[in-house]
Amino acid sequence: MTTAWVPLATTTLSSSASDITFSSISGAYRDLILVATGKSTSGTQDQGINFNADGTAGNYDCVIMWGNGSTYGSTTSTWLIDYYGSVTTDNNAATILQIMDYSATDKHKTYLSRSNRAASGVDAIAGRWSNTAAITSIKYFLIGGTLAAGTTVSLYGSNRS
Amino acid sequence: MTPVFPLSSSSFGDYQRYLSALAGNTAFEPSDEDILAEEILTSSAAEVSFSSLNTLAAGYQHLQIRMMARSTRSADNSEFYLRFNSDTGANYAQHYMRGNGSAMESANLQTSGTQGVRCYQTLTAATSGSDIYAASVIDILDPFDTNKYTTTRILTGFTGAIDRVLIESGLWMDTDAVTSITLDEYYGSSFAAGSRFTLIGMK
Numbered sequence A: 001m002t003t004a005w006v007p008l009a010t011t012t013l014s015s016s017a018s019d020i021t022f023s024s025i026s027g028a029y030r031d032l033i034l035v036a037t038g039k040s041t042s043g044t045q046d047q048g049i050n051f052n053a054d055g056t057a058g059n060y061d062c063v064i065m066w067g068n069g070s071t072y073g074s075t076t077s078t079w080l081i082d083y084y085g086s087v088t089t090d091n092n093a094a095t096i097l098q099i100m101d102y103s104a105t106d107k108h109k110t111y112l113s114r115s116n117r118a119a120s121g122v123d124a125i126a127g128r129w130s131n132t133a134a135i136t137s138i139k140y141f142l143i144g145g146t147l148a149a150g151t152t153v154s155l156y157g158s159n160r161s
Numbered sequence B: 001m002t003p004v005f006p007l008s009s010s011s012f013g014d015y016q017r018y019l020s021a022l023a024g025n026t027a028f029e030p031s032d033e034d035i036l037a038e039e040i041l042t043s044s045a046a047e048v049s050f051s052s053l054n055t056l057a058a059g060y061q062h063l064q065i066r067m068m069a070r071s072t073r074s075a076d077n078s079e080f081y082l083r084f085n086s087d088t089g090a091n092y093a094q095h096y097m098r099g100n101g102s103a104m105e106s107a108n109l110q111t112s113g114t115q116g117v118r119c120y121q122t123l124t125a126a127t128s129g130s131d132i133y134a135a136s137v138i139d140i141l142d143p144f145d146t147n148k149y150t151t152t153r154i155l156t157g158f159t160g161a162i163d164r165v166l167i168e169s170g171l172w173m174d175t176d177a178v179t180s181i182t183l184d185e186y187y188g189s190s191f192a193a194g195s196r197f198t199l200i201g202m203k
Helices: none
Strands: A005-012 A019-022 A031-037 A047-051 A060-067 A072-077 A093-099 A109-117 A121-129 A138-142 A152-158 B033-040 B047-050 B062-069 B078-084 B092-099 B104-108 B117-123 B134-141 B150-159 B163-172 B181-185 B196-202
Touching: A005 A019, A019 A152, A031 A138, A047 A109, A060 B092, A060 B150, A060 B163, A072 B092, A072 B104, A109 B134, A109 B150, A121 B150, A121 B163, B033 B047, B062 B181, B092 B117, B117 B134, B117 B150, B117 B163
Parallel strands: none
Antiparallel strands: A005 A152, A019 A138, A031 A093, A031 A152, A047 A138, A060 A072, A060 A121, A093 A109, A109 A121, B033 B196, B047 B181, B062 B134, B062 B196, B078 B117, B078 B181, B092 B104, B092 B163, B134 B150, B150 B163
């Protein structure tokens, strides 16, 4: 029997940083899961993701479903992985991102995100990177801010059968 | 740890003799989550099944299906039945909550989908590019507990010709232990070649 999940890397910031990037990701796994508990140095900030250093927003699109305790809705965006599950200076948000078939070279990369911040709201997101290249690096960042010390991001890989 | 000497050793001295060939080795501890089966379609298929779960999944508490799949249906999306033990009776229920990029909706599909858990809008189809697949993570909870109905939950979505993200719940109203799982394309089309289905067991 093959163990399902393998911890690949965990980074906890000891000082502020613009992003956390996992690079040289092996293609040996089937799916990736990224778990983030982010903090910002200032204010409320949305989290974003880039693959293989592709910083062109037009190559990403996502559909978002959100509820904030009094209302709910759906919208679209580019590389967002949260909506009301955004991060603050208090490290009270959690986001789990499922990146499916990340090393397949015949598929665009579809990912699913669930993000929560109890004081704000809850989100479900489906996104796609319009590229068939195998993902070898993942950049986690805040759309309009800086990651604070204490931010932790972990990356897991699921084995192939 | 005390070293292990082969039985052919002529100088056991004060060493302990063990009958087990495993003596001295680190104990094997199975992991908490294991890959039980995986299917990657090389040609289209109307159904995908995982069977003999009474042996294949023995010792696991929950199951998870992780999939990247599309349909051959000539439409902008499709879906499938999730069926247990080949039961095609009206023994299922399901609800969903959906975002389409501009609005949210929720509905009960029980009246229109009783031949399995109807996994609503879980597949891309012909109008999306051939390299665009929908992602789904399906949790199947306590499928071997004969005191409970089997419940499911799904997180699924895609962007393509249309955009969809859904959270879905499902129920098989039977206390039998699950021995097989069938995914059956809802509209009579097929899962397209390249679709991938992975079954994970969780302790």
